[in-house]
Amino acid sequence: MMNINFRKNITIASLSCIIMAALSCNGTKENHSDENVVFPKGKKVGNTNFTGTAWLTMLTENDTIYNTQIGNVTFEPGARTNWHYHKGGQILLVTQGKGYYQEKGKQIKIIKKGEVIKCPPNVMHWHGATPTDTLVHVAISTNTDNGTVVWLESVSDEEYSKYKND
Known part of the structure; x- marks a missing residue:
């Protein structure tokens, strides 16, 4: 009788370990690999x-x-670039999330997964995540033989918060 109880306890303990390991792996996958x-x-x-x-x-x-530089950029909510321009232009391929894009003198636009944004050469702009969303995009600096990015001042909190949902 003791042998049967011992086996049951070992079986229950083993199943508990397997379930805990599976839950742990699943949690790890969700937290570290999307x-x-x-x-x-x-x-x-x-x-x-x-x-x-x-x-x-x-x-x-x-x-x-190729005269091109390509980077994958992930912005946490509220993160953004400074004002800047690219002497050879820039293309953004939005692969995940939602964010903002603004050219100097124009209204902020919402950008979302699947969109392609063409930033013309020498046009001052910024881009980044919304206050509540993560944004991931592939940034392609084109025609770098014309020159690379020129970084300017920060986008102020006041400028950043001017998005109008029209």
Whole structure:
């Protein structure tokens, strides 16, 4: 009889361990690996060209053959770039979430997953996440033989909060 109880306890303990391990793995997968993510999150951006927390993975560095620089950028809610412009222009491919894009002198636009934004050469602009959403985009600096990005002042909290849902 003791042998049967011992086996039951071992079986229950084993099943409990298996269930706990499965739940633990599932939680880990959800927390650290999103199936919708196209590229890795990369390293936290540690410069003054961004407000808030952003992450960058460089996919290709500039070279003399392709004259293009490509990076995957993840913006946590409220994060954004400074005002800047690209001498050769920039293309943004929004792969996840929702954010803002604004050209100097124009209203802020909402940008969402699946959209392509063309930032003309030498046009001052900024982009980033909304206050409540994460934004992920692939940033392509084009025609880098014309020059690279020129970073300007921060987008103030007042400028950032001017989005009008018209």
